[in-house]
Amino acid sequence: MPRALSLLVVALAIAVDSAVAATYRVDDGASTPHETNALLRWRELAPSKANENTIEGAVAVAVRLNLAPWVNRNARLFLVLPERGTAPVKASWLTQGRLLPGTIAPGNRVLVHTGPITSPILEETLTLKIEVDGTRLPGTQRLDFHFEIDLD
Amino acid sequence: MRPIPNPTRSTATAGLCVAVLAAPLPASAFTVNITAADPKAIYLQVGVGTFTGGNYRSGGTPGGNTTVNTVSVTVPANAIGSGVAQTMTTNSTAANSFYDGYAFCNAPTQLYIGGFYRNTTNTGAATLTAASPANLASPAGDTIPFTQIRWTSSGNGDTGAQPFPAGTFVGGTQTIGTITRNQWAESCHTFSYLNSNFVAAGTYTGRVTYTLSSP
Numbered sequence: 001m002p003r004a005l006s007l008l009v010v011a012l013a014i015a016v017d018s019a020v021a022a023t024y025r026v027d028d029g030a031s032t033p034h035e036t037n038a039l040l041r042w043r044e045l046a047p048s049k050a051n052e053n054t055i056e057g058a059v060a061v062a063v064r065l066n067l068a069p070w071v072n073r074n075a076r077l078f079l080v081l082p083e084r085g086t087a088p089v090k091a092s093w094l095t096q097g098r099l100l101p102g103t104i105a106p107g108n109r110v111l112v113h114t115g116p117i118t119s120p121i122l123e124e125t126l127t128l129k130i131e132v133d134g135t136r137l138p139g140t141q142r143l144d145f146h147f148e149i150d151l152d
Numbered sequence: 153m154r155p156i157p158n159p160t161r162s163t164a165t166a167g168l169c170v171a172v173l174a175a176p177l178p179a180s181a182f183t184v185n186i187t188a189a190d191p192k193a194i195y196l197q198v199g200v201g202t203f204t205g206g207n208y209r210s211g212g213t214p215g216g217n218t219t220v221n222t223v224s225v226t227v228p229a230n231a232i233g234s235g236v237a238q239t240m241t242t243n244s245t246a247a248n249s250f251y252d253g254y255a256f257c258n259a260p261t262q263l264y265i266g267g268f269y270r271n272t273t274n275t276g277a278a279t280l281t282a283a284s285p286a287n288l289a290s291p292a293g294d295t296i297p298f299t300q301i302r303w304t305s306s307g308n309g310d311t312g313a314q315p316f317p318a319g320t321f322v323g324g325t326q327t328i329g330t331i332t333r334n335q336w337a338e339s340c341h342t343f344s345y346l347n348s349n350f351v352a353a354g355t356y357t358g359r360v361t362y363t364l365s366s367p
Contacts, residue, residue, distance in 0.1 A: 031182040039189035046195065046208050046251075046268045047334045055188055055272065063182075089186070130186055135334055137188055138273045146181040 026077070026147040030064035038130055040137070055134035061126045063099070065147055068120035074152040077113035081106050081145055087137040091130050091145075098124040109148060193270035194278060196364035199244035199263055208336075209252040220359070223263060223343045233350030240301075240343040249338055256307050257340035265316050266338030267364050269331040275367040277330040280316060283361045286323040290354035298323040298358055300348060303341040314339040321360065328362065 040057040047053070065077070077099070081091060083106045092103040099112040099122075113122075130143070195214045199221030203212035221244040231238070239261060247259040250266055257264045269278035287295035302320040315337035316329035331337040 028182060033182055033184050036183070037185045037187055040186055041189050042193065042270060045193060045213060045270075047270060047336050048209075051334075053334050057186070057189070059184055061182055061184070128184065130184070132186060134188065134191075134270075134272050135274070136272075137186070140185050140187045143184045143186060144181045145184070 022151070024069075024149050024151075026149050027066035028063065028147050030066070032062050033128075034060040034062065037140070038128075040130065040132060040134075042134060043131075053134045054131050055137065056129065056131045058127060058129045061128055061145075063122075063124045063126055063147075065122040065124075066120070067117045067122055067149070070117045070149060070151065071120055073117050074115060075113075075117050076111055076150045076152070078109040078148045078150070079104060079112050079145060080109040080148050081143060083107040084142065084144065087141055088133045089130065089141070089143065090132075091128055091143065093126040093128045095127075096125050098122060099126070106143075112147075188272045191270075191272040192366055194267070194364055194366050195269075196267035196280070196362065197246070197250060198265050198362045199242065200246045201250060203250050207248070207250050207253040212250075214250075221263065225345050227345065227347060229353075231347065233347065235346075235348055237302075237344040238347050240345060242343075251336050251338065254309070256309070256338060258308070262306075262340035262342050264338065265328075265341055265362070266336070267331060268336040269333060269364070269366055271333050271366060274333060277332050278364055278366045279330050280328040280362060280364045281325055282321070282328050283325040283363070284321045284323055285358050288356035288358035290352070290356045292352065292354055294352045294354055294356070296349065296351055296356045298360075300346045301343060302346060303343045305339045305341055307338065307340050316341070331364070 038057045038059040040055040043054040043056050044052050079093075079102070081104045090103060090105055092101070094101050102110040102112065104110045132141070197217075200217060200219050202215035202217040204215050205212040208214070221242055223240045223242045225238045225240040227238050241260040242263045243260070244263055245259055246264040247255060247257045247262070249256040267280070284298045287297055289295050298321040302318070304318045305314040305316055307314065314329075315331065316339040319326070319328065329337070329339070
Protein backbone atom coordinates (compact mmCIF):
# COMPACT_ATOMS: atom_id res chain seq x y z
CA MET A 1 0.00 0.00 0.00
CA PRO A 2 1.42 3.40 -0.92
CA ARG A 3 2.46 5.56 2.04
CA ALA A 4 0.00 8.34 1.20
CA LEU A 5 -2.93 5.93 1.25
CA SER A 6 -1.88 4.53 4.63
CA LEU A 7 -1.94 7.98 6.18
CA LEU A 8 -5.40 8.61 4.77
CA VAL A 9 -6.73 5.38 6.27
CA VAL A 10 -5.33 6.25 9.70
CA ALA A 11 -6.88 9.71 9.56
CA LEU A 12 -10.30 8.32 8.67
CA ALA A 13 -10.11 5.77 11.48
CA ILE A 14 -9.47 8.51 14.02
CA ALA A 15 -12.38 10.51 12.66
CA VAL A 16 -14.71 7.52 12.96
CA ASP A 17 -13.70 6.83 16.59
CA SER A 18 -14.21 10.42 17.54
CA ALA A 19 -17.68 10.58 16.05
CA VAL A 20 -18.85 7.27 17.53
CA ALA A 21 -17.90 8.36 21.05
CA ALA A 22 -20.21 11.36 20.87
CA THR A 23 -23.22 12.06 23.06
CA TYR A 24 -26.69 11.84 21.56
CA ARG A 25 -30.00 12.90 22.93
CA VAL A 26 -32.42 9.99 23.21
CA ASP A 27 -35.91 10.17 21.81
CA ASP A 28 -38.08 9.80 24.92
CA GLY A 29 -41.08 11.56 23.48
CA ALA A 30 -43.33 8.67 24.50
CA SER A 31 -42.40 9.04 28.16
CA THR A 32 -45.20 10.43 30.31
CA PRO A 33 -45.52 11.33 33.96
CA HIS A 34 -48.60 9.79 35.58
CA GLU A 35 -49.36 13.27 36.88
CA THR A 36 -48.23 16.41 35.12
CA ASN A 37 -48.21 18.36 38.38
CA ALA A 38 -46.40 17.02 41.41
CA LEU A 39 -47.90 18.43 44.60
CA LEU A 40 -45.26 18.93 47.25
CA ARG A 41 -45.98 19.08 50.96
CA TRP A 42 -43.95 20.24 53.93
CA ARG A 43 -41.73 17.44 55.20
CA GLU A 44 -42.30 18.84 58.69
CA LEU A 45 -45.65 20.47 59.25
CA ALA A 46 -44.23 23.03 61.66
CA PRO A 47 -40.98 24.97 61.32
CA SER A 48 -38.07 23.72 63.35
CA LYS A 49 -35.07 25.28 64.96
CA ALA A 50 -32.96 23.28 62.51
CA ASN A 51 -34.57 25.24 59.66
CA GLU A 52 -36.04 22.15 58.07
CA ASN A 53 -38.06 23.78 55.31
CA THR A 54 -38.17 21.03 52.73
CA ILE A 55 -41.31 20.36 50.76
CA GLU A 56 -41.48 17.05 48.97
CA GLY A 57 -43.63 14.85 46.82
CA ALA A 58 -43.50 11.95 44.41
CA VAL A 59 -44.67 11.23 40.90
CA ALA A 60 -44.39 8.13 38.73
CA VAL A 61 -43.11 8.44 35.19
CA ALA A 62 -43.62 5.85 32.45
CA VAL A 63 -40.39 6.03 30.49
CA ARG A 64 -40.20 4.80 26.92
CA LEU A 65 -36.87 5.31 25.20
CA ASN A 66 -36.30 4.86 21.50
CA LEU A 67 -32.88 3.22 21.34
CA ALA A 68 -33.25 1.75 17.85
CA PRO A 69 -30.26 3.59 16.37
CA TRP A 70 -27.93 2.01 18.92
CA VAL A 71 -29.05 -1.61 19.17
CA ASN A 72 -26.13 -3.98 19.77
CA ARG A 73 -23.87 -1.07 20.75
CA ASN A 74 -22.22 -0.67 24.13
CA ALA A 75 -23.47 2.55 25.63
CA ARG A 76 -24.12 4.54 28.73
CA LEU A 77 -27.49 6.16 29.31
CA PHE A 78 -27.90 9.24 31.46
CA LEU A 79 -30.86 11.06 32.95
CA VAL A 80 -30.37 14.80 32.54
CA LEU A 81 -31.96 17.66 34.45
CA PRO A 82 -30.98 21.02 33.00
CA GLU A 83 -30.60 24.06 35.22
CA ARG A 84 -33.87 25.95 35.43
CA GLY A 85 -35.92 27.94 37.92
CA THR A 86 -34.93 29.43 41.22
CA ALA A 87 -35.73 26.85 43.88
CA PRO A 88 -33.00 24.35 44.78
CA VAL A 89 -34.32 20.97 43.71
CA LYS A 90 -33.20 17.43 44.39
CA ALA A 91 -34.83 14.57 42.53
CA SER A 92 -34.23 10.93 43.37
CA TRP A 93 -35.82 7.96 41.71
CA LEU A 94 -36.42 4.29 42.09
CA THR A 95 -36.84 1.94 39.17
CA GLN A 96 -38.15 -1.52 38.39
CA GLY A 97 -34.69 -2.73 37.49
CA ARG A 98 -34.16 -1.88 33.85
CA LEU A 99 -32.53 1.42 34.74
CA LEU A 100 -30.43 2.34 37.73
CA PRO A 101 -31.87 4.36 40.62
CA GLY A 102 -30.19 7.61 41.50
CA THR A 103 -30.31 11.20 42.59
CA ILE A 104 -29.91 14.34 40.52
CA ALA A 105 -29.71 18.08 40.97
CA PRO A 106 -30.33 20.65 38.23
CA GLY A 107 -27.41 21.09 35.87
CA ASN A 108 -26.29 17.48 36.12
CA ARG A 109 -26.70 14.13 34.45
CA VAL A 110 -26.64 10.76 36.19
CA LEU A 111 -25.85 7.31 34.82
CA VAL A 112 -28.91 5.04 34.56
CA HIS A 113 -27.57 2.28 32.28
CA THR A 114 -24.26 0.96 31.11
CA GLY A 115 -23.71 -1.95 28.73
CA PRO A 116 -25.10 -3.17 25.44
CA ILE A 117 -28.33 -1.85 24.02
CA THR A 118 -30.32 -5.00 23.46
CA SER A 119 -33.70 -3.70 22.45
CA PRO A 120 -34.90 -0.84 20.24
CA ILE A 121 -37.38 0.24 22.92
CA LEU A 122 -36.62 0.45 26.62
CA GLU A 123 -39.59 0.79 28.93
CA GLU A 124 -39.26 1.55 32.62
CA THR A 125 -41.21 3.19 35.40
CA LEU A 126 -39.43 5.79 37.48
CA THR A 127 -40.81 6.74 40.86
CA LEU A 128 -39.54 10.26 41.22
CA LYS A 129 -39.23 11.80 44.66
CA ILE A 130 -38.75 15.55 44.46
CA GLU A 131 -37.45 17.70 47.29
CA VAL A 132 -37.37 21.49 47.18
CA ASP A 133 -36.42 24.27 49.56
CA GLY A 134 -39.90 25.36 50.59
CA THR A 135 -38.79 28.90 51.24
CA ARG A 136 -37.92 29.39 47.59
CA LEU A 137 -40.83 27.96 45.67
CA PRO A 138 -43.32 30.79 45.36
CA GLY A 139 -45.28 29.24 42.51
CA THR A 140 -45.01 26.46 39.99
CA GLN A 141 -41.62 25.40 38.75
CA ARG A 142 -41.04 23.28 35.68
CA LEU A 143 -38.56 20.39 35.61
CA ASP A 144 -37.62 19.19 32.12
CA PHE A 145 -35.89 15.83 32.24
CA HIS A 146 -34.38 14.07 29.23
CA PHE A 147 -32.03 11.22 28.46
CA GLU A 148 -28.66 11.18 26.74
CA ILE A 149 -26.61 8.29 25.43
CA ASP A 150 -22.84 7.99 25.23
CA LEU A 151 -21.49 5.31 22.91
CA ASP A 152 -18.41 3.42 24.00
CA MET B 153 -32.80 20.02 21.09
CA ARG B 154 -30.42 17.78 19.23
CA PRO B 155 -31.43 15.22 16.60
CA ILE B 156 -30.74 11.53 16.87
CA PRO B 157 -27.94 10.82 14.43
CA ASN B 158 -27.43 7.31 13.23
CA PRO B 159 -23.96 6.49 14.45
CA THR B 160 -23.28 4.06 11.63
CA ARG B 161 -23.95 6.71 9.01
CA SER B 162 -23.06 9.98 10.62
CA THR B 163 -19.38 9.32 10.20
CA ALA B 164 -19.66 8.12 6.65
CA THR B 165 -20.03 11.38 4.80
CA ALA B 166 -20.37 15.04 5.61
CA GLY B 167 -23.33 15.29 3.26
CA LEU B 168 -25.34 12.77 5.25
CA CYS B 169 -24.57 14.59 8.48
CA VAL B 170 -26.10 17.73 7.09
CA ALA B 171 -29.19 15.82 6.04
CA VAL B 172 -29.65 14.42 9.55
CA LEU B 173 -29.29 17.80 11.17
CA ALA B 174 -31.98 19.18 8.92
CA ALA B 175 -34.46 16.42 9.84
CA PRO B 176 -37.42 17.18 12.19
CA LEU B 177 -36.40 17.22 15.84
CA PRO B 178 -37.61 14.21 17.84
CA ALA B 179 -40.09 14.76 20.65
CA SER B 180 -37.98 14.58 23.74
CA ALA B 181 -37.98 15.36 27.44
CA PHE B 182 -40.68 14.76 29.98
CA THR B 183 -41.82 17.59 32.16
CA VAL B 184 -42.89 17.58 35.79
CA ASN B 185 -44.36 20.75 37.21
CA ILE B 186 -43.84 21.11 40.93
CA THR B 187 -46.16 23.12 43.13
CA ALA B 188 -46.59 23.42 46.87
CA ALA B 189 -49.86 21.68 47.77
CA ASP B 190 -50.39 23.50 51.07
CA PRO B 191 -48.03 26.45 50.99
CA LYS B 192 -49.35 28.00 54.20
CA ALA B 193 -49.77 26.67 57.71
CA ILE B 194 -50.41 28.54 60.92
CA TYR B 195 -50.85 27.56 64.55
CA LEU B 196 -51.54 29.57 67.71
CA GLN B 197 -51.87 28.42 71.26
CA VAL B 198 -52.74 30.63 74.22
CA GLY B 199 -52.87 28.59 77.40
CA VAL B 200 -53.68 24.95 76.88
CA GLY B 201 -53.69 23.46 73.42
CA THR B 202 -53.77 20.13 71.67
CA PHE B 203 -50.85 18.27 70.23
CA THR B 204 -51.75 14.70 69.38
CA GLY B 205 -48.89 12.30 69.98
CA GLY B 206 -46.81 14.52 72.25
CA ASN B 207 -44.94 17.71 71.49
CA TYR B 208 -43.94 18.59 67.96
CA ARG B 209 -40.37 17.29 68.14
CA SER B 210 -41.57 13.94 69.39
CA GLY B 211 -43.86 13.59 66.40
CA GLY B 212 -46.99 15.27 67.69
CA THR B 213 -49.30 17.12 65.38
CA PRO B 214 -51.24 20.24 66.34
CA GLY B 215 -54.99 20.18 66.65
CA GLY B 216 -57.85 22.44 67.63
CA ASN B 217 -58.74 23.21 71.23
CA THR B 218 -61.70 25.34 72.27
CA THR B 219 -60.64 25.86 75.87
CA VAL B 220 -60.68 29.45 77.10
CA ASN B 221 -58.32 29.80 80.03
CA THR B 222 -58.72 32.23 82.86
CA VAL B 223 -56.21 34.63 84.40
CA SER B 224 -57.39 36.03 87.70
CA VAL B 225 -56.50 37.61 91.02
CA THR B 226 -58.33 38.24 94.26
CA VAL B 227 -57.39 41.56 95.77
CA PRO B 228 -57.45 41.65 99.57
CA ALA B 229 -59.96 44.14 100.89
CA ASN B 230 -57.30 46.19 102.61
CA ALA B 231 -55.27 46.48 99.41
CA ILE B 232 -57.95 47.62 97.02
CA GLY B 233 -56.84 50.69 95.14
CA SER B 234 -53.47 50.79 96.87
CA GLY B 235 -51.59 51.06 93.59
CA VAL B 236 -49.62 47.96 94.43
CA ALA B 237 -49.83 45.67 91.40
CA GLN B 238 -51.38 42.30 92.08
CA THR B 239 -49.88 39.32 90.28
CA MET B 240 -52.46 37.23 88.54
CA THR B 241 -52.49 33.47 88.08
CA THR B 242 -53.92 31.25 85.37
CA ASN B 243 -55.86 28.03 85.37
CA SER B 244 -53.86 26.95 82.31
CA THR B 245 -51.75 23.87 82.91
CA ALA B 246 -49.62 24.42 79.82
CA ALA B 247 -46.10 25.04 81.06
CA ASN B 248 -43.98 22.99 78.68
CA SER B 249 -43.10 24.11 75.20
CA PHE B 250 -45.22 22.41 72.61
CA TYR B 251 -42.23 22.55 70.32
CA ASP B 252 -39.95 20.24 72.27
CA GLY B 253 -41.46 19.67 75.70
CA TYR B 254 -39.01 21.98 77.44
CA ALA B 255 -40.26 23.41 80.76
CA PHE B 256 -40.54 26.89 79.34
CA CYS B 257 -43.19 28.55 81.50
CA ASN B 258 -43.91 28.46 85.22
CA ALA B 259 -47.53 27.60 85.91
CA PRO B 260 -49.70 28.95 87.34
CA THR B 261 -48.20 32.44 87.27
CA GLN B 262 -47.30 32.34 83.58
CA LEU B 263 -49.50 31.83 80.55
CA TYR B 264 -47.97 30.01 77.57
CA ILE B 265 -48.36 31.77 74.21
CA GLY B 266 -46.84 30.03 71.21
CA GLY B 267 -47.34 29.24 67.59
CA PHE B 268 -45.77 28.88 64.20
CA TYR B 269 -46.15 30.21 60.72
CA ARG B 270 -45.35 28.39 57.48
CA ASN B 271 -45.33 29.92 54.03
CA THR B 272 -43.45 29.14 50.83
CA THR B 273 -43.80 32.77 49.74
CA ASN B 274 -42.04 35.60 51.47
CA THR B 275 -44.87 38.04 52.07
CA GLY B 276 -43.82 39.06 55.56
CA ALA B 277 -44.37 37.86 59.10
CA ALA B 278 -47.55 36.65 60.76
CA THR B 279 -49.00 39.08 63.30
CA LEU B 280 -50.46 38.23 66.68
CA THR B 281 -53.10 40.64 67.89
CA ALA B 282 -55.21 40.79 71.03
CA ALA B 283 -58.67 42.31 71.19
CA SER B 284 -59.88 43.37 74.61
CA PRO B 285 -63.03 45.28 75.54
CA ALA B 286 -62.76 48.68 77.13
CA ASN B 287 -63.59 47.38 80.59
CA LEU B 288 -63.92 44.39 82.80
CA ALA B 289 -67.41 44.38 84.24
CA SER B 290 -69.10 43.03 87.33
CA PRO B 291 -72.66 41.63 87.48
CA ALA B 292 -73.60 44.82 89.34
CA GLY B 293 -72.48 46.88 86.40
CA ASP B 294 -69.28 48.25 87.88
CA THR B 295 -66.24 48.37 85.65
CA ILE B 296 -62.47 48.33 85.68
CA PRO B 297 -60.61 49.59 82.61
CA PHE B 298 -58.78 46.84 80.76
CA THR B 299 -55.78 49.16 80.77
CA GLN B 300 -55.37 48.13 84.40
CA ILE B 301 -53.94 44.80 83.26
CA ARG B 302 -50.39 44.46 82.03
CA TRP B 303 -48.00 41.61 81.47
CA THR B 304 -44.32 40.85 81.51
CA SER B 305 -42.77 38.37 79.11
CA SER B 306 -40.07 35.77 79.61
CA GLY B 307 -39.24 32.11 79.12
CA ASN B 308 -37.05 29.75 81.08
CA GLY B 309 -33.62 29.66 79.49
CA ASP B 310 -34.34 32.55 77.14
CA THR B 311 -31.80 35.35 76.97
CA GLY B 312 -32.88 37.35 73.93
CA ALA B 313 -35.89 39.49 73.21
CA GLN B 314 -39.25 37.80 73.45
CA PRO B 315 -41.34 37.41 70.29
CA PHE B 316 -44.38 38.52 72.31
CA PRO B 317 -42.94 41.21 74.59
CA ALA B 318 -44.34 42.90 77.67
CA GLY B 319 -47.28 45.23 77.34
CA THR B 320 -50.55 46.56 78.67
CA PHE B 321 -54.01 45.97 77.29
CA VAL B 322 -55.42 49.00 75.51
CA GLY B 323 -59.11 48.18 75.65
CA GLY B 324 -59.18 47.54 71.93
CA THR B 325 -57.20 45.64 69.32
CA GLN B 326 -53.45 45.77 69.62
CA THR B 327 -50.43 43.99 68.23
CA ILE B 328 -48.80 41.54 70.62
CA GLY B 329 -45.93 40.43 68.40
CA THR B 330 -44.98 38.73 65.17
CA ILE B 331 -43.84 35.34 63.97
CA THR B 332 -41.27 35.35 61.21
CA ARG B 333 -42.01 33.16 58.20
CA ASN B 334 -41.15 29.52 58.83
CA GLN B 335 -40.41 30.11 62.47
CA TRP B 336 -41.82 28.98 65.76
CA ALA B 337 -42.29 31.59 68.49
CA GLU B 338 -43.29 31.28 72.13
CA SER B 339 -43.32 33.41 75.26
CA CYS B 340 -44.64 33.18 78.80
CA HIS B 341 -46.78 36.06 80.02
CA THR B 342 -47.15 37.00 83.66
CA PHE B 343 -50.20 39.22 84.15
CA SER B 344 -50.72 41.82 86.82
CA TYR B 345 -53.66 43.94 87.90
CA LEU B 346 -52.36 47.47 88.42
CA ASN B 347 -54.87 48.12 91.22
CA SER B 348 -54.83 51.86 90.71
CA ASN B 349 -58.49 52.55 91.47
CA PHE B 350 -60.73 51.95 94.42
CA VAL B 351 -63.54 49.81 93.02
CA ALA B 352 -66.66 48.26 94.44
CA ALA B 353 -66.47 44.68 95.65
CA GLY B 354 -67.39 42.12 93.07
CA THR B 355 -66.11 39.80 90.37
CA TYR B 356 -65.00 41.65 87.29
CA THR B 357 -64.55 39.73 84.06
CA GLY B 358 -63.64 40.39 80.47
CA ARG B 359 -62.42 38.29 77.58
CA VAL B 360 -59.37 38.88 75.43
CA THR B 361 -59.25 37.22 72.03
CA TYR B 362 -55.87 36.50 70.48
CA THR B 363 -55.62 36.18 66.71
CA LEU B 364 -52.65 35.12 64.64
CA SER B 365 -52.93 36.39 61.06
CA SER B 366 -50.77 35.43 58.10
CA PRO B 367 -50.14 37.92 55.32
